[in-house]
Amino acid sequence: MKITLVSFLLLVSLTAQSQDLYMTRNGKISFFSRTPMENIDATNNEVLSVIDLQKGDMAFAVLINGFRFEKALMEEHFNENYMESTKYPKATFNGKFTPPAELQSKKDGTYAVQVEGDLTIHGVTRKTKASGELIIQGGKLSSRSSFKITIKDFNIAVPGVVAEKIAETIDVTVDCQYLPKEK
Amino acid sequence: MPRFYLLGFLLLAGLRPCVAQDLLDLLNEEIKKEEKPEYATATFKATRLINGHSIETLAGGVLDVRISHRFGYLNAGIEEFFGLDQATTRLALEYGITNRLMVGIGRSSWQKEVDGFVKYKLLRQQSKGMPVTVTLLSAMSMKTIPYEDPNRENYFSSRLYYAFQGLIARKFTESLSLQLMPSLVHYNLAPAPNMNNDVISLGVGGRLKLTKRVSLNTEYYYQLPSTQYAGTTNAFGIGFDVETGGHVFQLYFTNATGMTERTFISETTGNFFQGDIHFGFHLSRVFTIRDPRKKQ
Numbered sequence: 394m395k396i397t398l399v400s401f402l403l404l405v406s407l408t409a410q411s412q413d414l415y416m417t418r419n420g421k422i423s424f425f426s427r428t429p430m431e432n433i434d435a436t437n438n439e440v441l442s443v444i445d446l447q448k449g450d451m452a453f454a455v456l457i458n459g460f461r462f463e464k465a466l467m468e469e470h471f472n473e474n475y476m477e478s479t480k481y482p483k484a485t486f487n488g489k490f491t492p493p494a495e496l497q498s499k500k501d502g503t504y505a506v507q508v509e510g511d512l513t514i515h516g517v518t519r520k521t522k523a524s525g526e527l528i529i530q531g532g533k534l535s536s537r538s539s540f541k542i543t544i545k546d547f548n549i550a551v552p553g554v555v556a557e558k559i560a561e562t563i564d565v566t567v568d569c570q571y572l573p574k575e576k
Numbered sequence: 577m578p579r580f581y582l583l584g585f586l587l588l589a590g591l592r593p594c595v596a597q598d599l600l601d602l603l604n605e606e607i608k609k610e611e612k613p614e615y616a617t618a619t620f621k622a623t624r625l626i627n628g629h630s631i632e633t634l635a636g637g638v639l640d641v642r643i644s645h646r647f648g649y650l651n652a653g654i655e656e657f658f659g660l661d662q663a664t665t666r667l668a669l670e671y672g673i674t675n676r677l678m679v680g681i682g683r684s685s686w687q688k689e690v691d692g693f694v695k696y697k698l699l700r701q702q703s704k705g706m707p708v709t710v711t712l713l714s715a716m717s718m719k720t721i722p723y724e725d726p727n728r729e730n731y732f733s734s735r736l737y738y739a740f741q742g743l744i745a746r747k748f749t750e751s752l753s754l755q756l757m758p759s760l761v762h763y764n765l766a767p768a769p770n771m772n773n774d775v776i777s778l779g780v781g782g783r784l785k786l787t788k789r790v791s792l793n794t795e796y797y798y799q800l801p802s803t804q805y806a807g808t809t810n811a812f813g814i815g816f817d818v819e820t821g822g823h824v825f826q827l828y829f830t831n832a833t834g835m836t837e838r839t840f841i842s843e844t845t846g847n848f849f850q851g852d853i854h855f856g857f858h859l860s861r862v863f864t865i866r867d868p869r870k871k872q
Contacts, residue, residue: 414599418606436869441603452599454607458614464864465635465675466822473618474788479750483607487600552789554820 413497415534416443420569422455426560433467433559435460442569444527444534446492446499451508451536453486453567475549476515484514486521496527503528508538514547525567534571539564616701619709619747620755622824622860623670623678623695625781626795626813627832627840628757631711631745633697634672637866642668642682643859644835651851659854666835671865684835691717691836701746713741717836734765739837741779751785759797761842767805775842776800777810789819793828797841804842811844826858 420440426433437459444451457478462468472478488510496504504527512521525538541562544551551559620630623640634640648662656662670680676697683690693715701709717737723730738761745755757779766773781795794814815828831846831853833839846852 418610441606443599443602445599450599452603454600454603456607458617461869463867463869464822465638465868466862466864468868469618470821485600485603487598558821 413447414443414445414574415571416574417441417569417571420453420536420567420571422453422568423566424460425564425566427564428558428560431558433462435462435468435471437461440567440569442536442571443574444536444571446527446534447497449490449492451486451488451490451510455484456482457484458482475551481514481516484512486510486512488521496529499529499532501529501531512542514542515549517547519546532573536567536569536571538567541565613705614703616703616709616747619701619745619753620783620793621791621817621819622826622858624826624858625755625783625793626815626826626828626830627811627835628759628779628781628795628797628837629693629695629711629713629741629743630781631697631709631743631755633676633678633695633711634670634862635868636672636674637864637868638672639863639865640668640670640672640680641861641863642666642670644668644856645859646830646833646835646854646856648854649846649851650829650853650855664833664835682836684839686834686839688720689717689834689836689839690720691715708744708746711743711745713739713743713837715739715741715837717838731765736764737836737838738762738764739841741837751791752782754780754782756780757797759837759841761838763838771805772803774803775805776803777841779841783817786816791817793817793826799842807845808842809844809847811840812848822862824858824860826860828856829853830856
């Protein structure tokens with residue numbers, strides 16, 4: 394009896410202890426800058442992200458030089474002149490949300506969540522809030538969100554001559570498919 | 577006894593936060609694990625340094641329309657409006673076939689020359705490993721002005737000239753890049769009967785970024801004295817690259833009159849320090865013909 398209880402407790406504590414992590418290495422983040430002069434969009438298909446469904450933690454990391462543009466020169470300017478990707482190679486987000494119990498038990502469904510955390514771009518970290526969806530389907534997890542960021546908040550300088558071609562606020566879209574992380 | 581279990585449970589539960597890893601740290605470790613070699617980008621702003629080529633090639637699917645303009649000598653005096661009355665031009669279309677291979681054709685008013693070249697980026701500077709970028713250039717040009725001596729037997733091949741260059745550059749910092757250019761210019765028909773057909777030279781050049789969009793460039797071609805033609809000087813140039821969106825303006829001063837490898841490396845006659853200086857500019861406008869994302 395005693396042994397059963399001990400092993401039961403051990404098991405319970407072990408399962409509680411192991412993080413319930415979902416991870417992806419090829420998530421998608423794209424952004425869109427819309428002005429009357431020019432529309433610019435870019436996509437990164439190598440986003441790293443991990444979500445802990447039990448604790449409601451999530452993190453994203455993306456290499457700046459992995460964004461692909463319609464024009465090679467845009468990509469060069471994005472890296473060289475605006476994001477200074479040699480100096481600040483990646484953007485990250487580290488945030489929290491309150492996981493609904495049904496999400497924790499991984500019941501199929503779409504769950505709206507409010508995420509709050511630190512967004513770091515161009516070496517500048519800002520507290521950010523965004524709403525998004527977590528979707529469970531057949532044991533797989535997806536995340537979706539779209540939010541706006543203001544270029545000025547992240548110390549990204551846009552010179553006067555091109556100011557009309559680059560929007561002050563950029564629409565960001567997140568779309569990631571996760572798999573349970575293997576130990 | 578139950579108290580003991582409770583204690584044990586609490587202890588184990590209490591360990592949890594220590595075992596749990598910060599998720600962002602986890603991702604940073606993943607990034608390190610998968611780190612790919614990073615290639616140096618934008619060692620130079622344009623495919624030309626001043627007169628000659630830089631190691632840069634156009635991205636695949638990009639068309640570059642180039643208009644080069646060069647005025648007369650500054651020391652021509654007020655009568656010639658300090659050289660601005662005279663001008664020679666080169667008009668060119670250049671295209672990136674892949675991210676490493678480009679071709680171009682051009683027409684220069686100086687000696688009515690038509691030229692074409694192929695340029696291939698052989699090695700790329702990496703954050704770890706390869707310290708330099710090496711680009712190979714093979715150019716050919718044809719003089720279309722009438723034969724110097726119409727009475728002798730003239731062959732078409734004697735209108736043709738070749739230039740081969742190995743361009744070796746390193747981006748040392750975000751703002752400083754240096755380049756070496758061992759070069760060979762070949763004349764099918766030497767300028768005079770007792771002259772050699774090949775001119776060997778070594779070019780050096782570099783750029784210093786002054787702001788994010790303006791850089792100071794310089795370039796010098798040293799001709800091996802034993803192969804240098806009499807009466808010629810070494811080509812020198814200094815100028816600025818100014819970038820505005822899809823345009824690059826290159827404004828420069830040089831003693832060279834020609835804009836193709838043969839005409840500026842081995843046929844420059846001006847002395848820069850005696851005022852034989854041309855003011856000139858290249859205007860480059862790129863058009864994306866093929867969306868780079870489509871081929872993925």
